[in-house]
Amino acid sequence: MRNLLITTALLIGSVLPVFADTIEIQMLNENAAGDRMVFSQELILAEVGDVIQFIATDRSHNAQSVRDALPEGQEAFKGRMSQDVQYLVTETGLTAVVCQPHQTMGMVALIVVGNDLSNAQDILDSRIRGAGKDKIEALIEEARATQS
Ligand SMILES: [Cu+2]
Numbered sequence: 376m377r378n379l380l381i382t383t384a385l386l387i388g389s390v391l392p393v394f395a396d397t398i399e400i401q402m403l404n405e406n407a408a409g410d411r412m413v414f415s416q417e418l419i420l421a422e423v424g425d426v427i428q429f430i431a432t433d434r435s436h437n438a439q440s441v442r443d444a445l446p447e448g449q450e451a452f453k454g455r456m457s458q459d460v461q462y463l464v465t466e467t468g469l470t471a472v473v474c475q476p477h478q479t480m481g482m483v484a485l486i487v488v489g490n491d492l493s494n495a496q497d498i499l500d501s502r503i504r505g506a507g508k509d510k511i512e513a514l515i516e517e518a519r520a521t522q523s
Contacts, residue, residue, distance in 0.1 A: 395424035400484065402429060402436035402474065412477040414438070414484040418514050420521075421488050427462040429454060429472075436474045436482070438462075444471035444501035446494055467491035469518070471498050471511055479505030485514035492518055 446468030454460025467489030
């Protein structure tokens with residue numbers, strides 16, 4: 376009986392993340408470094424089961440995914456302006472996040488789940504505009520540098 380309980384616990388543990396986190400990201404007009412129109416964290420390391428909460432600390436921002444710039448099977452999301460939005464991570468891989476009105480000013484973030492960068496080319500090929508595209512490229516390079 377004891378062995379059965381242990382086996383069951385191990386099986387459940389392999390499916391349901393035991394230490395799922397809520398990761399809070401603020402949408403800001405300016406961060407401590409003086410950068411304007413930014414997410415408080417731009418390279419977001421997460422695991423399946425985590426919830427990433429984008430918080431409307433300052434108004435006139437949103438957070439949303441970009442078509443074809445998220446893992447296969449992962450549900451897209453689109454927050455309303457000046458509203459918090461949650462993103463439940465269900466798949467490993469990369470997700471690009473933009474603030475629609477400020478992506479051209481570089482208000483973007485990259486979520487890396489499970490240290491899986493296999494869809495990096497999809498992210499690079501997706502339609503992210505202006506300074507946001509340059510920053511996403513830099514964030515992918517930064518994520519690659521954290522591997523190995
Ligand atoms: Cu914004």
